[in-house]
Amino acid sequence: MLTVGLFVPCYIDQFFPQVAIASLQLLEKLGCRVVVPTNQTCCGQPMANSGFAALAAGCDKNFIRNFAGLDFIVSPSGSCVLHVKEHLSDQHAPTEAARIRNQVYELTEFLTDILKVQALTASFPYKVGWHNSCHGQRGLHLSSMSELVAPDFSKPARLLQMVDGLELILPQRVDECCGFGGTFSVYEEAVSVKMGRDRIREHEANEVDCISGVDMSCLMHLQGILNRQGSRVRILHIAEILNARS
Known part of the structure; x- marks a missing residue:
């Protein structure tokens, strides 16, 4: 063990x-x-x-x-x-x-x-919009980058596809930054919020039930904008979905 x-x-x-x-x-x-x-x-x-x-x-x-x-x-x-x-x-x-x-x-x-997980017991019968966080994608290489001519892959998406009932919906601009950027969101508030609104607009157009990702920092930024807009879309970390039983 x-x-x-x-x-x-x-x-x-x-x-x-x-x-x-x-x-x-x-x-x-x-x-x-x-x-x-x-x-x-x-x-x-x-x-x-x-x-x-x-x-x-x-x-x-x-x-x-x-x-x-x-x-x-x-x-x-x-x-x-x-x-x-x-x-x-x-x-x-x-x-x-x-x-x-x-x-x-x-x-x-x-x-x-x-662990090389091949199956999960999770169940989550909802439409999930996926957000690629910059550090995870470009630093840890959790998923491929759209600007590269290279094989397409996503470790988080592969795991989500093992969840019973889940419908994964990717935004068209799949690896665009949400605008959080840590202290960037403090020093460049207007730019940060505009980027976040752009991300949310595409997810809402896809009529997702929630937006998920691997970084609660990015999701926290999006959640703040969603709350201020009175949106019905909720935020969930991928761990909560992979551990869910409906």
């Missing part, structure tokens, strides 16, 4: 705990022993993205302290996983930092590449 450390991003812990719970339950259903370190905190991505990477040193040390020695680290967040993969370091524990960088996975990546 694989021992998996569940890395819960701080915004999921504070605002969307149901996503962490769904991730834990899903991993356990698939035969993993899941450990949730209670002293884990932010991975340091907000500081690094704002140009203050040196201030994230404490986050790095704490991350290594919490996840050292585990077979794998899995998280329901592509952007946080990419940050750890590319930036986790500690001059006092370089070997363990390097090991963790190689053993940390986004949830759908782990299900597809490590």
Whole structure:
């Protein structure tokens, strides 16, 4: 039995705990022993993205302290996983930092590449619009990029196709950014909101029941716009759908 450390991003812990719970339950259903370190905190991505990477040193040390020695680290967040993969370091524990960088996975990546899931017991009889998050697609290569002449693939879509009753509907501009971009949505609010509205307009035209993705940060941005527009479309992280029983 694989021992998996569940890395819960701080915004999921504070605002969307149901996503962490769904991730834990899903991993356990698939035969993993899941450990949730209670002293884990932010991975340091907000500081690094704002140009203050040196201030994230404490986050790095704490991350290594919490996840050292585990077979794998899995998280329901592509952007946080990419940050750890590319930036986790500690001059006092370089070997363990390097090991963790190689053993940390986004949830759908782990299900597809490590567990090699071929079937799920989930049921979700709704129309689901899919949002490709930039970090997951272009950093972790969870799906192909439309501008490249290359084979088409999507690890999250492959998993969603295993869900009974689910109708997956892709937007025409399948890999366009939603406009969140972390602190970009604060410093360039107007541009961020316009990009988010453009994304939502296409999903609503497809008459989806919900929009899903691998990053609650992007989905949180879209949810805020949907709520302000009084839309009936809801937001669900892919872990909640893969763990659902109607």
